[in-house]
Amino acid sequence: MDGEADASLAVSEDAGNGRRRRVHGMLKLYYGLNEEGKAAEQQESLDPCDINGPHFDPELFLNKLRRECSLAELMDQETCMVKQIRSLDSDMQTLVYENYNKFISATDTIRKMKNDFKKMEDEMDRLSANMATITDFSARISGTLQDQHAQITKLSGVHALLRKLQFLFELPARLNKCLEMQAYAQAVNSHRRARCVLQQYSHLPSFKGIQDDCHAIIEKLAQELRQKFRDGGSSAKDLSECVELLLQLDEPAEELCDKFLNHARSRLELDLQGLEAEIKPYSSASSTKDPSARAPSSAAAAGSPTDNSPKATTFLSPTSNTDILEFIDRGCNEFVSSLCLVITSYQELFINHAQTGELASKNIPQMANGKLHAFVNDLAARYFSLVERRIQEEKGVGDNSLLVRALDRFHRRLQAVAKLLPGSDVPNKGTEIVIRAATERVKQYLAALQSFYLDSLTDVRQALATPRLSVSGASAAGGGALLGGALSGRDATTSLPDLLSSLSASILNQIKSVLASVHLFTAKDITFSNKPYFKGEFCSQGVRESLVVSFIKFVCQSSRQFCESAGDKGGSTPPALLLLLSRLCLDYETSTISYILTLTDEQFLVQHHSPVTPVTSLCAEAREAAQKLLNHYVKVQGLIISQMLRKSVETRDWVNTIEPRNVRAVMKRVVEDTTSIDVQVGLLYEEGVRKAHSSDSSKRTFSVYSSSRQQARYAASYTPSAPMDTNLLSNIHKLFSERIDIFSSVEFNKVSVMTGIIKISLKTFLECVRLRTFGRYGLQQIQVDCHYLQMYLWRFVSDENLVHFLLDEIVGSSAHRCLDPAPMEQSVIEVICERG
Amino acid sequence: MEDDAPVIYGLEFQARALTAQAAETDAIRFLVGTQSLKFDNQIHIIDFDDENNIINKNVLLHQAGEIWHIGASPADKSVLTTCYNKTSDSRVLSCAAVWKMPSDWEMGSHESSDDSAHNPQALELLCRLDDTTHGNAACVLWEPMGDGKRVISLADNHALLWDLQESSTQATVSNIASLEGKGQLRFTSGKWSPHHNCSQLATANDTAIRGWDLRTMRLVHPSYRNARRLLLKLRHHCGQMATLYNSCCTSPQEQSQIYCIENAHGLLVRELDFNPNRQYYLASCGDDCKVKFWDIRNVQEPVKTLEEHSHWVWSVRYNHSHDQLVLTASSDSRLILSNMVSISSEPFGHLVDDEELSEGEDIHKDEKTKEPLKDSIVSTYEEHEDSVYAAEWSSADPWLFASLSYDGRLVINRVPRTLKYHILL
Incomplete structure (x- = not known):
């Protein structure tokens, strides 16, 4: 036991300051509240030497003390433990006392409560009795007040009626007052409220009188409104207000539409006239302005010669006034926008408004729509004609962007109209104008x-x-x-x-x-x-x-x-x-x-x-x-x-000519010209293909030419004997050629072109020779000339045989036309030609 | 088909002159004049036997010189004119004369043509159309459909109207018109209009075509120039004389010239021909390879232009009865037959015949839709090897024509049958 006490003492001494808590903890343990205890238990649970732990083993604790501690320490431990035990005992005693006291006081309280409840029950009974009597009384009171309540209701009804009547009776005066104050909206509103009643009770003379008065006043009002409407000086907002009021006054909508549109028309027409005035100056004043307008433009053109000057003058003259973009701008801003305004307010007034109101039944929207379309179409047509006139004046080709921009603006602004008036063909017409302009x-x-x-x-x-x-x-x-x-x-x-x-x-x-x-x-x-x-x-x-x-x-x-x-x-x-x-x-x-x-x-x-x-x-x-x-x-x-x-050929007397000494100047000229033509053509056209001629072409020309000479000689020798030469000659020709088309198509190359030119020239030579008569020296001169041509012309043509053939023909023909055909020796011809 | 094949006849000499024998209306007969400087020139009388497709020829000698132009009298079969070149003393002279064929030329030919070739008869000279003052005859024109008493010769820049008397053995100049202007003017060819009572003449010189009124051609008075000189002197003395002088001074050209197509062809005008049925229509051809059709009432622009040839066009001829058929000859060795319906006297074909045809309505409708017929080239004839300088319609058969090329080849052709029937029916 000592040992236990010692241990407990020692513990209590260790945790001396936390003693109070431990007491509470124990109490909590007792009452099953062990949240805190758990934590403590976990800390000290495993140590059997912890005197406060649940696993405390007194034997182990004593053995441990005995083994470890000296006597003095044991003594200390013992005293400490004794102290702890004493304090624990006293604690226990106080706790028991406290509990006892609390128990006694609780018993007292319960006894007191029992007495109180009895008292309360009695009072409740009394309350219910009182309530019953109150209900009884109240029922009795309401029963007595029933009659009076009905009377009051009736009276208040009469009061309301009277107020209405008063309104009616005062209506004319009020209307008059409104009229004076120009509070038309209020007047119309009042009248509208009264109208049905007055209509209903019009069989009563007094109401009739009121109604008549009202009518007269409203008539006046309407008159005034119409006047205002007609004057047109008022703003669009006023105007629409007017129309709204008039519509409420059962004014015929059709007439109103007409009036509204007429009014709008007059204003739009002003715009159109303004536009027209901008065009007119050209047609009337262009003639007078022209010189002045042209003078600077031509000066400008002269100043810049690199510019396309011939056009510049024509471009500038018509655009001396406002340009087309300005014009279209003005048209859009003035005419089209106010047209749009008119359309919107009109639609607001007559179509959208009417659709919601009672007017819809009268087909007013359709009617109004039709009128609007006609109106817009009419005005738009005039506008378009103006625009078109203006566009037509745009003759110059200088700056296209201006026109395009103008047209674009024109077209763009018309889209607004299209949006406002979905069924209208105005935009289409506008597009047509643009197309026409384009x-x-x-x-x-x-x-x-x-x-x-x-x-x-x-x-x-x-x-x-x-x-x-x-x-x-x-x-x-x-x-x-x-x-x-x-x-x-x-x-x-x-x-x-x-x-x-x-x-x-x-x-x-x-x-x-x-x-x-x-x-x-x-x-x-x-x-x-x-x-x-x-x-x-x-x-x-x-x-x-x-x-x-x-x-x-x-x-x-x-x-x-x-x-x-x-x-x-x-x-x-x-x-x-x-x-x-x-x-x-x-x-x-x-x-x-x-x-x-x-x-x-x-x-x-x-x-x-x-x-x-x-x-x-x-x-x-x-x-x-x-x-x-x-x-x-x-x-x-x-x-x-x-x-x-x-x-x-024609101007020479070929019969009486002298013996040829040189090539005639004409032939040299022909060769010269042909050469320069060749150069000219060569600049623009390719060489072209020619029939391959051998490298010794010049030689061949001689050989071919000698054959022609033989032919001439042959013809000359043949003629005296028999008159058959022509047939033979023609047969030879046939062998030579198929058929030469003189003025025929040429190919796109130099050689073909030159061939064509030479063909034409030589054929002319031939025909001219055939029309003349030659003497001996005439023939020889032709021989020389032809040889000279032969020397120079073959190089230009595609097929040199062609030149040979034609020249042979010329010499042959001149031999035929010769009175004394004695051809010149080839060597002499060559010498003359070489000499040039 | 066989009939349509051309018939070719070859002459020994070169030749340019061709005419149809105008007075002959039964036989198809052409006259060809040759050109040879060394031999006696000949006139070939070509008879064409249409049925057998055979040519008969007769040769007459024309010893005066080479023939450049030939014309047959419209009244007398045996009378003809030629323009020829005479060379003497190394001078070449162009002359014109009226000739008569020997009366028995036909007899000789029928016996044996070979003999006639060897031993041909010569032409008899009736009279010369030479005026010593006016040389170089280019052509001689007979009065169309006349009595063979009047001819016009074109010499240099003068047109001389001759009266043939005493059966053409005497010729006197009755009228003369002259072309005056800068440079050396020469008539190249001319045509006597068959219209207006044969009172008009058209001539070509250089690039111009001129029309003349034969009635106002000036009478050639031997002392014409003297008179003018005299009047010039007297002019100062008397007003009347002055007006007389003025009327003399105004050149005959101005007085008698009816119209003038300057620059009708860009180049030389080679020949012209009158439409036999439409009095104001005239065809011309020239070195610009074109054939142009004119209305002489408005000569600013040609009515029509054909540009088919590839070289100079030397001859243009209207068919005598069907004036839509036009024949052109060119030095491109081609002959072209054109069907110029639109400017002919029958622009819509035969209207009367249409009505006759109207048995079936369909045919009638077809005809109507066809009505404005189109001008077209009927055919191009390429039988020639050399330049074709002359072409003529036969005076006897309107569907037959001859063409002559320089190498002496004469080709006789027919209008294609289809076209013939198209025109007739």
Whole structure:
């Protein structure tokens, strides 16, 4: 036991300060509240030497103390433990006392409660009795008050009626007052409220009187409103208020619509007149203004010669006043926007408003809608006609963007109308105008292109006519002027390729710039560009067909005209121009046309819905033109040489001529001219294929020529004996040739062109020779001349046999036409020709 | 088909002159004049036997010189004119004369053609159409459908109207018109219009075509020039004389010239022909390879232009009865027959015949839709090897024509049958 006490003492001493808590903890343990105890238990649970733990083993504890501690320590431990035991005992005693006291006091309280409840029960009984009596009383009171309540209700009803009546009786006065104060809305409102009642009780004289009074006043009011409406000075808001009130006053809606629209019309017409006034100045004053307007423009054109000056003057003159963008702007801002305003307020008043109200039954919306459409259409038509007139004045081709922007704005603003008036065809008409303007513009561009083309042709012509001015500046000074003659032809031709390239480049550039201008119509930011017309037809029919294709056709056609007109007037067109144009057309055929069309198709994304002119047919046309031009060139050049030959044959007395000493100057001239033509053609056309002639061509010419000489000799020797020579000769001819078409088509190469020219010249020579009669020396002169031609002409042609044949024919024919056919010795001829 | 094949006849000499014998309306007969400087020239009388497709020829000698132009009298079968070149003393002279065929030329030919070739008869000279002052005859024109008493010769720049008297043995100049202007002007060819009572003449010189009124051609008075000189002197004295002088001074050309197509062809005008049925229509051809049809009331622009030949066109001839058929000859060795319906006197075909045909309505409708017939080239004849300088319609058979090339080849062709029936029916 001691040991236990000691242990407990020691523990208590260890945790001396926490003794109070431990007491509470124990109490809690006792009452099953062991949340805190658990924690303590866990801490000390395993130690059997813990005196406060649950696993405390007194034996172990004592043994441990005995083993570990000295005597003094044991003594201390014992005293400590004794102390602890004593304090524990006292604690226990106090706890028992406390519990006892609490128990006693609880018993007292329960006894007191029992007494109180009894008292309360009695009081409750008394309360219920009282309530019963109150209910009884209240029932009795309400029973007595029943009659009075009904009377009061009735009285209040009478009171309300009286107030209404008072309203009615006061109505005329009130209305009058409202009228004075111009509070029309209030007046109408009041009247509307009273109207039904008055209508209902109109059989009573007094009500009738009121009603009449009211009518009179309202009539006056309506009159005043109408007046206000008619005056039109009021703002749109006032106006719509007016209309609203009048509608409420059962005014016939149709009349109101008309009036409203009339009113709006007068204002819109003012706008239109303003617009018209802007157009008019041109038509009336253009004649007077023209000189003044043109003077600065021409000065401007002169100031910038590199600019397209011929067009500049025409561009500027009509745009001296407000430009089209301004005009359209004004039209949009003034007319279209107020039109939209009118439409919205009208719809607000007559259509939307009416649809909700009782007026809807009277088909007013439909009627009003119809009127509005007619009104809008009418005014829009006038507006459109003005716009169209203005657009038509836009003749110049200078700045297309202005027009496109104007049209765009015009079109865009019309969309507002379209939104407001879904069924209207105004936007469609607007689109039509835009389309017309666009097509018109395309036409103008075509005309501009055409005039540009003709102008550049004139420039080329001038450049060809005065080649030395340009060339001599570049070439060594004086060279061209001194040498003259054949060299001048050379000078003229050196610039041909440059002229050609600059011409075709400038035309191409012009086409491109025109395409770019026209392209504005289909730009993405332009509202009308997504219309089906601008996507499809405008691109394919408008731009491709009537602009590009037409222009190409025009080029071909005008080229062909050169052939026709020049034919009768004897070559008014310089041959070089013909040659140049033919090359141009040929270039068009080979590349330019397809390039331009591809460019167009790409730029405009042409979708070929409708049949379009195929590239091939255009190419064929260009080729045909090129062919015709080249043929004509051959003809003209051939005729120039022919003319020399003809004159030389016709003007000479061939019977009485002297023995030939040298080649006639004409022949030298012919060879010279042929050479310069050869150079000229060579600048633009390729060499072409000629029949292979052997390296000793010059020798062969002699051999062939000697055969012809033999033939001539043969003919001469044959003639005296029998008159059969012609048949034989013709047979020989047959062997020589199939058939030579003199003015036939040539191919696009130099050799073919030269062959054509030489053919024409020699054939002329032949025919002229046949019309003359020759003496001996005449024949010999022809022999010399032909030999000379032989020496020089074979190199130009594709088939030298052709030259040989024709020259043989000439010599043969002149032998026939000779009175004394004694041909010259070949060696002599050669010597003369060598001498030159 | 066989009938349509051309018949070819070869002459020994070169030849340019061809005409149909105008007075002969039964036999198909052409006259060809040869050109030879060394031998006696000949006139070949070509008779074509249509049924047997055979050519009969007779040769008459024309010893005066090479023949450049030949014309047959419209009244007398045996009378003809030639323009020929005479060379003497190394001078070449162009002359014109009226000839008569010997009366028995036909007899000789029928016996043996070979003999006639060897021993041909010569032409009898009736009279010369030479005026010493006016040389170089280019052509001689008979009065169309006349009595063979009047001819016009074109010499240099003068047109001389001759009256043939005493059975054509005497010729006197009754009228003369002259072309005056810069340079040396020469008529190249001419045509006597069959219309207006044969009072009009058309001539070609260089690039121009001129029309003349024969009634106002000036009477050639030997002292014409003297009179003018005299009047010039007297002009100052008397007003009347001055007006007389003025009327003399205004050149005959101005007075008698009716119309003038300057620059009718860009180059030389070779020949012309009048439409036998439409009095104002005229065809011309020239060195620009074109054939042009003119309305002489409006000469600014040709009514029509044909451009089929590839070289100069030397001759153009209207068919005498069906003027839509036009024959052109060119030095491209081709002969072209064109059907110029649109400017003919029968632009819609035979209307009367249409009505006759109207048994079935379908046919009638067809005809109506066809009505404005198109001009077309009927055919191109390529039988010649050399330049074709002359072509003529037969005076007896309107469907037959001859062409002559320089190498002496005469080709006789027919209008294609289909076209013939198309025109007739």
